Amino acid sequence: MAKGNGVERKSHAVQKGVSVMDLIFRILALIGTLGSAFAMATTNQRLPFFNSFTQFKARYRDIPAFIFFVAANGIVSAYLLLSLPFSFFHILRSSAQRTRLILMFFDMAMLVILTAGASAAAAIVYLAHIGNPNWNWFSFCRQFHSFCERSSGSLIGSFVAVIFMTLVIILAGVALARRPSIL
Amino acid sequence: MAKGNGVERKSHAVQKGVSVMDLIFRILALIGTLGSAFAMATTNQRLPFFNSFTQFKARYRDIPAFIFFVAANGIVSAYLLLSLPFSFFHILRSSAQRTRLILMFFDMAMLVILTAGASAAAAIVYLAHIGNPNWNWFSFCRQFHSFCERSSGSLIGSFVAVIFMTLVIILAGVALARRPSIL
Numbered sequence A, B: 001m002a003k004g005n006g007v008e009r010k011s012h013a014v015q016k017g018v019s020v021m022d023l024i025f026r027i028l029a030l031i032g033t034l035g036s037a038f039a040m041a042t043t044n045q046r047l048p049f050f051n052s053f054t055q056f057k058a059r060y061r062d063i064p065a066f067i068f069f070v071a072a073n074g075i076v077s078a079y080l081l082l083s084l085p086f087s088f089f090h091i092l093r094s095s096a097q098r099t100r101l102i103l104m105f106f107d108m109a110m111l112v113i114l115t116a117g118a119s120a121a122a123a124i125v126y127l128a129h130i131g132n133p134n135w136n137w138f139s140f141c142r143q144f145h146s147f148c149e150r151s152s153g154s155l156i157g158s159f160v161a162v163i164f165m166t167l168v169i170i171l172a173g174v175a176l177a178r179r180p181s182i183l
Helices: A003-039 A065-093 A097-130 A145-178 B002-041 B064-092 B096-131 B145-180
Strands: A044-046 A057-059 B044-046 B056-057
Touching: A003 A065, A003 A097, A003 A145, A044 A145, A065 A097, A065 A145, A065 B096, A097 A145, A097 B064, A097 B096, A097 B145, A145 B056, A145 B096, A145 B145, B002 B064, B002 B096, B002 B145, B044 B145, B064 B096, B064 B145
Parallel strands: none
Antiparallel strands: A044 A057, B044 B056
16 A cells, blocks of 8 residues: 555656656747747848849748748747646646646647648749759849748747657646546 | 346447457558559659740659658558558457557547648649649649649549548547556
């Protein structure tokens, strides 16, 4: 009986540790997505010369993939913010299973959205840097250097968030597998 | 006792149903990724005229995002093929928890790779269709119509596979939450 209690207490402590890490990873992922969304959305560059044909101006709104990137990061940021109270609740009630499972499904949906947004933007950023001579698409970064630097940098936050979201889901899997079923 | 047995038997049947669905979804995802990889990798188009400057030829290897797309689909196809025996084992031994958890983590990694490949390719396909007049990138599909059609079509299999992989992970979450812990 005493041994059983000891095991249970240890298991409880591990469960609590997992929940605290879940909260920390969510906050780090939130910082990443918020940073990415702001960095990309506020990027714009105007070149110091112009003519009547072209605008020599670069904004994220010119590129649908960048719009999707900002939207995806915004949606995931809002979700992560809303999920923090649940994550905090799991620290207090570390045996909660059902809310963990529900949260895990939403986490996964958000991970897919975030990965999609980050990859689409990365594909465009790559093209902007290197261009595609076969298709007569020339590098865009030669003219718009600061726009390019900034939009490339904004990818980092998103990919960091992808890593933390993956860790959050792995933690949820561990927490679900450790406790007896309530479903 | 009799009631307990009945509940256990019913739970066992549900668990077996979940395992069978897991196998079916994996096979469908495999068909999607294999189809995508082949469709994209075998796409090429040569225009019936040429000059000494340009090759008027389109292959998936010209576009890094398409190479990544083929690689991602290939990797996920190989993984899904290797995971089929485990999925089959889960039908026979539906109480297995540890292998389910391990498989679920790999599933998630593969889902992220597949989503990244499909989104990056989709961003390029969109540009190829619409172009980006602000950046002087002109639609590539006007000349290479069949290449464009085929590479756009090959995205479908990949996105269908993303949906089935998501369902596979949700099933694993349900199966893990239903059974008593063995970790």
